[in-house]
Structures are given as structure tokens and as C-alpha cells.
Amino acid sequence: MAQRNPRYDVLFEPVPIGPVTAPNRFYQTPHATGMGYAKPKASATLRGIKAEGGWGVVCTEYCSIHPSSEDAPYGFLTLWDEEDVRALAVTTDAIHAHGSLAGIELWHGGMHAINKLMREPALAPSESSSHFVQPQQVRAMDKQDIAQFRQWQINAARRAERAGFDIVYVYAGHGYLPFQFLSPLTNQRSDEYGGSLENRVRLLREMIEDTREAVGDTCAVAVRLAVDEMHGPGGITSDGEGREIVEMLAELPDLWDVNLAGDLGYDSRSSRFSPEGYQEDYVSFVKSVTSKPVVSVGRFTSPDTMVSQIKRGVQDFIGAARPSIADPFLPRKINEGREDEVRECIGCNICRASNNEGVPLRCTQNPTMGEEWRRGWHPEIIVPQSSEAKVLVVGAGPAGLEASLALGRRGYQVMLAEAGRELGGRLVHEAALPGLGNWMRVRDHRVHMLEKLAHVEIFRESALTPDDMFDVAPDHVALATGSSWRRDGAGTLSAPAAEIDPALGALTPNDVFAGAELSGDVTIYDDEHYFMAGALAEKFVLAGHKVTLVTPHTLVSAWTEMTNEQIFIQQKLSGLGVEFIFSHALIKAGPGKLVWRCTYSGQEFETAANQLVLVTGRSPNRALHDALEARGGEWADAGIKSVACIGDCLVPSTIADAVHRGHRYARELEVPASNRMVRRERPIPELEAEVL
Ligand code: ADP
Numbered sequence: 001m002a003q004r005n006p007r008y009d010v011l012f013e014p015v016p017i018g019p020v021t022a023p024n025r026f027y028q029t030p031h032a033t034g035m036g037y038a039k040p041k042a043s044a045t046l047r048g049i050k051a052e053g054g055w056g057v058v059c060t061e062y063c064s065i066h067p068s069s070e071d072a073p074y075g076f077l078t079l080w081d082e083e084d085v086r087a088l089a090v091t092t093d094a095i096h097a098h099g100s101l102a103g104i105e106l107w108h109g110g111m112h113a114i115n116k117l118m119r120e121p122a123l124a125p126s127e128s129s130s131h132f133v134q135p136q137q138v139r140a141m142d143k144q145d146i147a148q149f150r151q152w153q154i155n156a157a158r159r160a161e162r163a164g165f166d167i168v169y170v171y172a173g174h175g176y177l178p179f180q181f182l183s184p185l186t187n188q189r190s191d192e193y194g195g196s197l198e199n200r201v202r203l204l205r206e207m208i209e210d211t212r213e214a215v216g217d218t219c220a221v222a223v224r225l226a227v228d229e230m231h232g233p234g235g236i237t238s239d240g241e242g243r244e245i246v247e248m249l250a251e252l253p254d255l256w257d258v259n260l261a262g263d264l265g266y267d268s269r270s271s272r273f274s275p276e277g278y279q280e281d282y283v284s285f286v287k288s289v290t291s292k293p294v295v296s297v298g299r300f301t302s303p304d305t306m307v308s309q310i311k312r313g314v315q316d317f318i319g320a321a322r323p324s325i326a327d328p329f330l331p332r333k334i335n336e337g338r339e340d341e342v343r344e345c346i347g348c349n350i351c352r353a354s355n356n357e358g359v360p361l362r363c364t365q366n367p368t369m370g371e372e373w374r375r376g377w378h379p380e381i382i383v384p385q386s387s388e389a390k391v392l393v394v395g396a397g398p399a400g401l402e403a404s405l406a407l408g409r410r411g412y413q414v415m416l417a418e419a420g421r422e423l424g425g426r427l428v429h430e431a432a433l434p435g436l437g438n439w440m441r442v443r444d445h446r447v448h449m450l451e452k453l454a455h456v457e458i459f460r461e462s463a464l465t466p467d468d469m470f471d472v473a474p475d476h477v478a479l480a481t482g483s484s485w486r487r488d489g490a491g492t493l494s495a496p497a498a499e500i501d502p503a504l505g506a507l508t509p510n511d512v513f514a515g516a517e518l519s520g521d522v523t524i525y526d527d528e529h530y531f532m533a534g535a536l537a538e539k540f541v542l543a544g545h546k547v548t549l550v551t552p553h554t555l556v557s558a559w560t561e562m563t564n565e566q567i568f569i570q571q572k573l574s575g576l577g578v579e580f581i582f583s584h585a586l587i588k589a590g591p592g593k594l595v596w597r598c599t600y601s602g603q604e605f606e607t608a609a610n611q612l613v614l615v616t617g618r619s620p621n622r623a624l625h626d627a628l629e630a631r632g633g634e635w636a637d638a639g640i641k642s643v644a645c646i647g648d649c650l651v652p653s654t655i656a657d658a659v660h661r662g663h664r665y666a667r668e669l670e671v672p673a674s675n676r677m678v679r680r681e682r683p684i685p686e687l688e689a690e691v692l
């Protein structure tokens with residue numbers, strides 16, 4: 001086995017955090033899994049794998065301290081009673097089994113917790129409307145409420161200790177209740193908890209002291225603080241009150257976990273809008289005002305950048321949420337001199353989308369994420385091949401590459417045929433769009449790993465026909481031939497598709513990627529609502545075109561609200577001068593005009609028939625599949641036992657889904673259905689309910 005590069009030794013030094021010691025500097029900061037209290041076994045398995053992968057500290061997601069703070073229908077943990085203690089002890093056991101420390105992010109959302117499940121009134125420092133578009137208002141806490149709230153934190157901290165946690169958080173980040181007391185934008189109180197900064201800090205100070213008293217000297221007390229809420233000088237800023245807060249409380253906690261907030265969108269910005277280490281300018285002051293260890297995040301995947309963070313004194317740990325999702329074994333790979341094998345996060349925020357959609361964690365780069373317990377998928381372990389079969393994979397996009405890699409890891413002999421000269425499929429063009437360069441890591445990681453497998457052969461410039469396949473005579477065929485953008489204008493609004501005059505020369509993204517010339521002003525019709533239309537708009541503006549983006553939705557790139565990018569996309573395109581027409585569907589294109597219909601009123605209006613680009617639905621590239629199926633009678637003679645479609649060729653979707661489907665195909669090939677596990681958690685039998 002390769003040896004660790006001594007350059008990275010510093011990353012593996014133990015670091016004391018109050019009464020406990022982290023075995024190294026790899027710190028998996030709290031992150032949502034979408035699993036929450038309802039899926040304790042799935043959560044525990046996921047966190048245990050992080051510890052096995054070498055993360056010295058592994059934290060949970062947000063864990064509610066009381067029923068007045070819940071986030072249904074999203075996945076959140078609870079420490080409301082002894083049953084929760086028992087359920088979370090499964091997680092601490094899983095983390096401790098690998099010698100790592102377990103941290104818990106105790107949470108009260110205040111005005112962010114609308115409490116649709118428990119129907120408790122939302123609490124806040126001051127009376128106001130809800131933070132979200134909701135008919136509920138939030139209730140100002142009186143002194144009794146504050147005293148009760150402090151007790152809830154104490155109770156939860158004690159339960160956390162009983163559940164076996166080593167680090168207990170006081171969570172004043174991401175705009176949640178303790179932060180709402182800090183910020184002058186949400187705290188308009190006139191008592192000793194409002195007004196001056198000293199007063200606004202009072203509750204946080206009390207919470208740190210209360211928590212320490214609750215856990216004694218067995219657990220460390222961490223403070224998670226948003227040092228800048230990104231709302232400008234009216235709020236907490238890192239060169240204003242954010243700094244003063246850290247100065248005032250500098251030595252009180254055992255660890256500072258610092259980041260940006262406002263909302264989660266700023267903290268976990270996608271690579272389209274922020275590079276690796278993007279929080280450094282905001283958080284780097286913290287170490288200069290406290291002697292306590294500091295952790296922060298920044299989508300760190302390069303060990304050299306990590307070393308630089310430590311050596312330059314930016315932080316004491318390498319905080320990571322997304323990099324630990326994309327590769328739970330990142331620390332171990334660096335420790336074993338295998339840093340070239342790290343599956344780097346691409347910053348696409350599909351992981352954020354799963355939480356925002358209320359489903360278990362998904363990751364573009366790591367298809368096993370969220371499947372550890374449910375399907376029994378381990379990121380580093382895969383069942384060996386079931387036979388000496390040969391597998392032909394057609395198409396080297398995300399699905400074909402992942403299927404080939406996972407099949408190769410199982411030991412199968414694989415032939416991967418790609419029509420083009422370049423590998424990567426859709427990534428070749430999509431990663432070349434403005435801001436999406438990191439997406440190429442999906443291809444590059446897999447190609448790099450495939451090059452290590454002698455029994456996987458890659459054939460470029462090999463557009464296969466059914467005859468070729470019968471000649472090759474594999475045992476199994478996986479068709480990963482991708483999809484093509486539709487040119488009939490049919491998207492999410494589905495039928496009827498628009499009436500499009502072929503003489504108009506409307507283009508699809510495929511035409512643009514194939515090098516079609518655009519003439520003059522461009523109209524993009526987006527009825528897909530993910531990244532493509534917005535990214536093309538940016539590309540066209542940068543090439544000097546005037547761009548109008550029309551969508552039947554009320555927002556630009558509407559689905560990117562799930563990846564926490566929507567606001568940044570609309571901001572950017574507005575700044576670039578892109579014009580928007582919302583709530584209009586394309587009815588007719590040409591001759592001489594584009595006809596649009598308002599999705600609410602039904603009224604129609606026309607615009608000039610300039611260069612139209614259609615970003616709507618995609619059709620699976622099934623020609624090869626259909627041709628093979630038509631010759632099904634010849635399979636047996638050629639020795640072909642199965643033909644399957646994977647990725648976009650099965651059903652067009654995200655890159656994450658293509659990777660997952662490629663991986664699943666490989667995991668399940670020649671595995672009897674009875675051995676393919678898909679488990680669902682059932683509630684753990686209840687204990688006597690406590691009075692909460
Ligand atoms: P996915 O996202 O499902 O992986 P992509 O569209 O990214 O799909 O990739 C599909 C790949 O399949 C492309 O690189 C394309 O060139 C290749 N391909 C399509 N048809 C054939 C074929 N007949 N033979 C070989 N490669 C093909």
C-alpha cells in the first residue's frame with residue numbers, strides 16, 4: 001500500500017477540543033441527510049461510514065431540542081425524550097466504533113420553525129411575520145419563554161450526553177433562534193435581551209454556560225456561529241458585530257464552528273457561484289481572537305489547500321459537509337497515499353436538493369450516499385462478480401462510466417464503447433458552460449480510476465451498431481446512449497407541444513453544442529427549469545448576444561431553488577442584462593413571429609421571430625435498443641443474455657440519477673432479486689412518552 005505523503009502529516013495530528021480529543025483534523029461538520037428522527041438506522045450507518053472513512057469528528061444534522069422547533073416535512077432529528085436518546089445512541093456507537101468523536105447540533109429554529117407537525121406557535125425574539133411565505137406569524141418570547149427555552153437546551157444537552165455524544169453544539173447559525181437574538185434585523189426587544197450588542201449576545205452567552213453546566217466535563221461545548229449574515233451593514237457582518245461577538249465570547253466555548261448564513265444558500269454555495277475556500281475572507285479573523293480550536297467549511301477537496309488552511313492559521317480543522325458526502329473515505333485515501341482516488345465534490349448541490357425536497361441524501365458523485373443502510377451499499381466495498389461474464393457498455397457519459405467502473409470493481413471484464421473521441425457524454429459540453437467546470441470531475445475521477453483496471457477496455461470513436469454487438473458477443477449489454485433535447489417545444493407543460501415552423505431554424509442545446517451559429521438576438525424558451533437555460537443565457541450574453549428568456553414559470557431556472565442556486569442565477573442574469581418574460585408558454589414559432597400564451601389568463605401576445613433556442617424536454621436515445629430488441633431472436637446465438645438501458649437512455653434526468661442508475665446496474669448484475677435489499681425503517685417500539 002502506498003504511504004502517506006509527509007506533506008499531509010499535519011492533517012493527521014490529534015487536536016484537543018475541551019475535554020475530548022479529535023484523532024485528526026478532518027471534521028465532518030453538521031449536515032442534513034434528509035433522514036431525520038424517522039430513520040435512525042440509515043443515519044447511523046451513514047455517519048458510521050464517515051467515521052470508517054477517517055473523519056476524526058462526525059456530527060449529526062440539526063437536532064430539535066423541543067417540539068416548539070420542528071421542520072416537517074423535512075428530515076430533522078429530535079432529542080425530546082428517552083426514545084430519542086436510545087435512537088441516537090445507535091449513531092454514536094457507529095461513530096465510536098471507528099475511534100471518531102460524535103458531535104450533535106442541538107437546534108431551535110425560532111421563527112424558521114413553522115411547526116406544521118406539532119402545531120406549536122413559532123417563537124422569535126420579536127413579534128413578526130414568518131420568515132417564509134406562510135400565513136402564520138411568529139410570537140415574541142417573553143421572559144418565561146426565554147427561561148423555558150434555556151431549560152430545553154439544558155435537557156437536550158443532558159440527553160445528548162446520555163446518548164454518547166462527545167461534542168454538544170450551541171447553534172447560533174443559519175438564522176436560527178439564538179442567531180435571531182443576535183441580529184438587529186430580527187431582534188427589536190427593549191429588555192435586557194435586546195438593544196445593545198451586549199444585550200443581544202446575552203442569550204447565547206447563557207446558553208453556552210447552561211450547556212457546559214449540563215454536560216459537565218465529559219463533553220466539549222461547540223458554538224456554531226454565522227459571523228456574517230450576508231444582509232449588509234444593517235445585520236451581522238464579519239468586520240462588524242460578527243467579530244465583536246466572537247471577541248466577547250472568545251474563550252467561553254471549547255470550539256468555534258464559524259460560517260456564513262442569512263440562509264443555507266450562502267453557506268453551501270454551489271461551485272457555479274463560489275470556488276473552494278470561498279468563506280475564508282469572512283472567517284479567517286476568528287483564530288486571531290480566540291485560543292480555542294476553530295473549524296469552518298469551504299468545499300475543500302484538495303489536500304494541498306487543506307494543509308494551507310492549517311499552516312496559514314485560517315482554521316485548526318478541515319471542516320467539510322459536501323466533500324464528506326461525495327467521498328466519505330477522503331481522509332483515509334489521503335492517509336494511505338491515495339489522494340488521486342478522492343472523489344471530489346463537484347459543488348452541484350444535488351445534496352441540498354434532497355434535503356429541500358424532504359428525501360434522503362443523494363449525491364451526484366457518490367451513488368452510494370443515502371443507500372448505505374437501505375440497499376446495503378458501502379462506498380468502498382462491492383460484491384465480487386458472480387461469473388466470468390463479459391459486459392459491453394455502450395456510451396461513456398456519467399451512466400456508462402459509472403457502470404463500467406463499478407462492474408470493473410466487481411471484477412467483470414468490461415468493454416466500454418464510446419461513439420465520440422472524448423469521454424464524458426453530456427459532461428463534455430455541460431461542464432464547458434459558464435461556472436460549471438467542476439462538473440467535469442464526474443468524468444475525470446471515473447476515467448482515472450478506470451485506467452487502473454486492466455480488465456476494462458475503453459474504445460473511443462466506436463459508434464456501435466447491432467451488427468457490431470453480435471460480433472462482439474458479450475454476455476450482457478448496458479446501453480448508456482444518453483438523450484437528445486426535443487425540438488417540438490414540449491416540456492413540463494407537456495401536450496400540446498408548440499407549433500414550430502422548421503424554416504425558423506429553432507435550435508436545441510444539442511445544436512448549440514454541435515457548434516450551430518447563432519444569429520443576432522436570442523430568445524431562449526425554458527420549459528425544463530433546471531440549469532440549462534440559465535447557463536446558455538449566460539453563455540450567449542458573454543458571446544455578445546442580446547438574450548430574452550421566456551418561461552411558463554414565475555422564476556428563472558425554478559427548480560434550482562432546490563439546489564439553493566435560484567436567487568444567485570436570477571441575480572446574475574439580471575446583472576448581465578438578460579430580459580425575462582415569466583408565466584408564458586410558447587404556442588407557435590414562425591413564420592415571422594413567436595406567439596406566447598399567458599399561463600394564467602390565456603391571453604396571447606407576439607414577439608419578433610429572432611433566434612429561438614428550445615430548452616424543453618429530452619428524448620431517450622433508444623434507436624440502438626429498439627434495433628437490438630427487434631433482433632431479439634439472434635441474441636441467444638450471439639451469447640447475449642441481457643440488454644438493459646441505463647442513465648438518460650432509460651429516462652432523461654439529472655447527472656446524479658444517471659450515475660446512480662449506472663451504479664445500480666453494476667451492483668445488481670447477476671445478483672438474484674432475492675439478494676437485492678431495499679429496506680424501510682419502521683418506528684422503534686415506543687417507550688412511555690415523557691411530558692415535554
Ligand atoms: P448519460 O447521462 O445517461 O450517461 P450521456 O448523454 O451523458 O448519457 O452520454 C451518452 C453517451 O453515449 C455519449 O457520449 C454518446 O456519444 C454515446 N453514444 C450514443 N450512442 C452510441 C453508440 N451507438 N455507440 C457508442 N456510443 C454511443
Ligand code: SF4
Binds near residue numbers: 322323325348365
Ligand atoms: Fe458535492 Fe454535488 Fe455531491 Fe453535493 S451532490 S456533495 S455538491 S457532488
